[in-house]
Amino acid sequence: ELVQNEVIGRVIGISIHVLGDKPESYWYGGYTGRAQTDWRMHRDSSGGGILIMNAVHNIDYLRFITGLEVLRVYAEYDTLATSGVDVEDIISVTMRYANGAIGFIEALSCARGSYGPSQWAGDRIFGSDGTLVITQPLRLYTVREDAGFAPHQWVEVTTPPLERSDRALFIEEFVKAVASGQSPPVSGEDGLASIAVIEAAYRSNEEGHAIEPAQLMA
Numbered sequence: 001e002l003v004q005n006e007v008i009g010r011v012i013g014i015s016i017h018v019l020g021d022k023p024e025s026y027w028y029g030g031y032t033g034r035a036q037t038d039w040r041m042h043r044d045s046s047g048g049g050i051l052i053m054n055a056v057h058n059i060d061y062l063r064f065i066t067g068l069e070v071l072r073v074y075a076e077y078d079t080l081a082t083s084g085v086d087v088e089d090i091i092s093v094t095m096r097y098a099n100g101a102i103g104f105i106e107a108l109s110c111a112r113g114s115y116g117p118s119q120w121a122g123d124r125i126f127g128s129d130g131t132l133v134i135t136q137p138l139r140l141y142t143v144r145e146d147a148g149f150a151p152h153q154w155v156e157v158t159t160p161p162l163e164r165s166d167r168a169l170f171i172e173e174f175v176k177a178v179a180s181g182q183s184p185p186v187s188g189e190d191g192l193a194s195i196a197v198i199e200a201a202y203r204s205n206e207e208g209h210a211i212e213p214a215q216l217m218a
Helices: 050-066 166-180 188-207 213-217
Strands: 011-019 070-078 090-097 102-108 123-127 130-134 138-142 155-157
Touching (some): 050 102, 070 213
Antiparallel strands (some): 011 123, 130 138, 138 155
């Protein structure tokens, strides 16, 4: 609502930061270690590293919040500090959005000093009239006098706590949609749009030029 009501004005920039320090055990047992498997280590079985494993969720929810589609993507990635894997442990992505905004992704699974396999460092939505930092609680800065928030200073915006985990809520709504024959809250097209951005980033690194996600969905 803060974005749709233009509390920060027109969206001009988006920055995504996913910083993690995945230990060696992660590549053989995941976050919990419940199952011993090495599929995460190999691109042909996992699809990729930190971008498709973790940052895809940020791409997805920021698309939902802003309603913006990515027009083209340029990316560079490598495996620089994780031995024995053939997926990226560091990637930088630049995105141009349909409204002209520019977005950035900084994602590392080898960011020493980060907590756990994946840590959200506070994604940001930059607007012509302010900035929204996606933390808990949200942090907002706006220059608008009529936005309902103190202007020209950082304020915290609290949101109601969830009764259950977001994952549980999603599964519940999905089951309801299937049982009633209705459309699910997140469509297959929504998922495809996010995956197309991921694939465009990987192809951009491989081919050395910007890639348009829409071309991959044609």
